[in-house]
Amino acid sequence: MEHLRIALQKSGRLHEDSIRLLKDCGIDMNLSQRLKSSALNFPLEIFFLRDDDIPQYLEENIIDLGIVGENLILEKERKLKIKEKLGFGRCRLSIAVPKNSDYQTIEDLSEKCIATSYPNILKKFLDKQQIQADIHTISGAVEIAPGIGLSDAICDLVSSGGTLFINGLREIETILKSEALLVASQNIKFPRKSLAERLYFRIQAVKRARNNKYVMLNVSNKYLENILNFLSGEKSPTVLPLADPNWTAVHAVIEEKNLWNSIERLKAYGAQDLLVLPIKKMIP
Ligand code: PRT
Ligand code: ZN
Numbered sequence: 652m653e654h655l656r657i658a659l660q661k662s663g664r665l666h667e668d669s670i671r672l673l674k675d676c677g678i679d680m681n682l683s684q685r686l687k688s689s690a691l692n693f694p695l696e697i698f699f700l701r702d703d704d705i706p707q708y709l710e711e712n713i714i715d716l717g718i719v720g721e722n723l724i725l726e727k728e729r730k731l732k733i734k735e736k737l738g739f740g741r742c743r744l745s746i747a748v749p750k751n752s753d754y755q756t757i758e759d760l761s762e763k764c765i766a767t768s769y770p771n772i773l774k775k776f777l778d779k780q781q782i783q784a785d786i787h788t789i790s791g792a793v794e795i796a797p798g799i800g801l802s803d804a805i806c807d808l809v810s811s812g813g814t815l816f817i818n819g820l821r822e823i824e825t826i827l828k829s830e831a832l833l834v835a836s837q838n839i840k841f842p843r844k845s846l847a848e849r850l851y852f853r854i855q856a857v858k859r860a861r862n863n864k865y866v867m868l869n870v871s872n873k874y875l876e877n878i879l880n881f882l883s884g885e886k887s888p889t890v891l892p893l894a895d896p897n898w899t900a901v902h903a904v905i906e907e908k909n910l911w912n913s914i915e916r917l918k919a920y921g922a923q924d925l926l927v928l929p930i931k932k933m934i935p
Pocket of ligand 1: 660664740741811829
């Protein structure tokens with residue numbers, strides 16, 4: 652039987668969340684095999700690779716799907732399809748300068764040297780801003796470049812900002828916001844294509860569930876209309892009678908990112924006894 656082939660990062664910042672995503676999609680795998688593993692309950696082979704190699708393998712059709720940072724996809728400029736944003740591995744690609752330097756804006760870096768592992772993204776950005784600067788490509792430890800006199804500034808990934816701080820650097824410009832992406836080879840052939848469709852369906856159900864919460868509340872009938880009016884912008888709520896005929900239960904799906912604001916509004920409109928539950932899967 653033909654198997655779909657997906658590549659995940661072997662180790663590093665995307666490894667665990669990528670595995671968790673597949674597990675939440677109901678895929679069981681044997682993690683003791685370090686290079687390649689077969690799912691136990693889905694026709695899927697999982698390859699564990701360095702993230703840098705994944706875009707090329709996809710372009711060459713050696714694998715069908717991969718999970719990598721958007722930063723890498725934009726830098727490598729391979730022919731691929733972006734299928735899903737996955738909501739983890741969030742970071743930004745920023746330009747930073749020594750904290751005691753006079754550089755304040757990107758214009759101040761004209762004719763200066765910027766060290767980076769992202770020369771393509773940086774060049775496009777500088778061209779767009781019509782800034783002439785010298786790009787010095789290095790593959791790692793970019794943050795030490797100004798300190799050892801290799802460059803005037805750096806362009807590197809930042810998440811907490813701790814690395815910049817420790818190295819006496821300060822951000823002056825964010826070029827890109829990035830998160831992990833599910834990417835696909837441009838040319839997945841049948842029957843692997845229909846396996847890929849099955850996996851996309853599962854990933855979407857997991858993503859939707861992660862982005863929403865199930866809220867249950869009770870409301871006195873005199874305030875029910877307020878609550879229903881407020882929730883009408885969300886998914887249609889479920890309305891259920893309670894043992895006390897003057898009270899009603901309302902169940903609704905609420906977006907995680909607005910959750911606390913919504914709860915405060917619901918309370919203000921007369922909701923009581925609220926319960927917020929995680930959703931396992933959400934299938935339209
Ligand atoms: O071995 P392999 O080549 O697979 O791994 P890698 O070392 O190239 O990559 P890895 O695991 O460091 O990162 C994989 C992906 O995670 C990146 O391509 C990004 O999409 C994403 N990601 C998210 C990050 C960060 N956050 C991040 N903070 N990648 C790198 N960093 C580095 C950054 O380069 C800097 O050195 O962490 C440092 C800054 O972190 P803070 O928290 O101090 O700001
Ligand atoms: Zn890498």
